[in-house]
Amino acid sequence: MARKSVLQFFGVLLGLGVLMACSLISPETSFAATHPEGVGAGRPMCSECHTTDVSKGALKPYASFDHTQTFVKSHKYQANQDANTCASCHAQSFCSDCHGGKVPMKPAIRLSDSPDRMAPHRGDYLTLHKMEGKMDPSSCYTCHGRANNDKCRACHR
């Protein structure tokens, strides 16, 4: 009997919790799933068209998504906070060119016919990484700390 009462109490509590959570959800319409127009080749500048707008959903100026040199190198912040904005133009497979968890070749080989794209480890990086790794191993950690480290293990046992 006591057990049934406890279960009923938690059931009611859960129901109230769900109702409360639903009432907190924003009534706004979702951001567009796909960009209505093609953006063409090269690095797009969102603010060229969206000059004064604040992006719906992200509530930030479109300029904060401009694909500048800095954006390309440190896009982790935008991807972290506004993945759904990225998803209106980029399919998940675009991210997997580099961030695949486990990839069969370095991005610079995979994308060797697109030298304009940022692809880590161009040239003989096997030699260079011995120096870069000493200067700042934390820069390697993001991609190779828990994934994409099959080849690291050949030497770093």
Place this chain on the structure above:
Amino acid sequence: MKRHNLVALLATLMSATAWGQEVSLYGTTMAQMWKSEVGLDKATYTPATQYLGIDANKLGSDNLSLHLFGWGRTDLSDSSNLDGSKTVGYLNFGYLQYRFNQANAEVKAGRFTVNQGTGFEQVDGVSLRTDLKGGFTLSAFGGKPVLYKTVDPTAQKDYDFQRDFIFGTRLGWRIPKVGEIGLSYLQDGTKAAKDLTIPSTVDYTRKQMGVDLLISPAPVFQLRGRTIFDLADHATLPVGTEKPSNIAEHDYTAIVKFGSKVIFTANVAERNFYAYFAGTNLPSLFRQDEKDKYKGYGGSLTVSGTDNLQVIADFRHMNRESFGDVNRVGGEIRYASTEKHYMAGLGARSVSASKTIQVDPTAPGRSLSHTEFRAFTMIERKRLSLSLDGIVQQYKEGNPYLNGLTSLYEVVASVGFKATENLKVSGDISRGSTPVAKDETRGLLRAEYRFGFGKKGGQ
């Protein structure tokens, strides 16, 4: 995930594509070839790699979709895998997604990558996110972490055992025309090394809290970054050992735009390895026991001379407690014609390691200083595309890693033909010189294709 579970998941997801009203299939087939001669050992490598992805939208409902992507590789001659096997493959992601029409809400189930708060994880599980009233956002994920082979097969057991469950959540608050602040938590594993019946020497678990922010009151200014705290209760340190900081990372970048032509960027970062490397599955390389620290600051200036020309200059100072100071200075010029049919770039980087501590007693510390030059060009004419990419790295004499060389290079030439809107074939040939192969020539053939209705994609 065990192999038979993976096959079952894959078969279920693949069969779901039959319901899709908008199905697109895309892939890249690559064939490579290179030979090597190291001493008396000769080998020929001809790996064939297949990338394959499926996006199936409108699965019964306009909001339900399926996304699959993975790759497989077979060696047609000598094995290019470290374990000697000739076949290898991997499912990068495979998940069902439901996007709600309201509140940017979505649910994912299956194998997916999540970049949320402190974590960048591959998970077999469920994730959800939604916008809340008042500018708040809430997201969470949970499931089994995707495991990778570890360095030591006997330690793999500890690795598998400790990382039994992963959970993460983030609460964000967006203020229009001001920015966003987020608070996140990540827990990877429920059994820390010190809590095992037979304690493991390596702790693969993590408990982290993160604060991320973006302040952008106007398009001309942004400040963004994050701080990560290590909340894990680690094993007791030996008596007399200084307790390391629980702050794993500070990383902040400020961006200022002067008009539409000039962008200035400044960054400062600090990472404590003891906390930052928590949870690595490569503990021999990312060593927590070093209790080392990295500090860096730098900046870049981008000037767009015309709509087509961009000049970038950058500087970075790095300091690693155990290694010393390094300065890096670089510059780049990029040109892109208005229709992007012609692109070119020229860049140089110089790394000065004159104040570093010697790592090899027989070699001077300054020998790690080096300079890099890079140039590329791309041309597209109707269906034909050509590209040429060259990189030269010049090192100081006495560098212990170069087998007596002081200059390394690689040149890659590529020719592509777009047979149809959805099919492109290309071939590369590369020539280079490295400390391992003083003369190296490699060939690569590539076929990229896309069929179906998909409108999205980075390419």
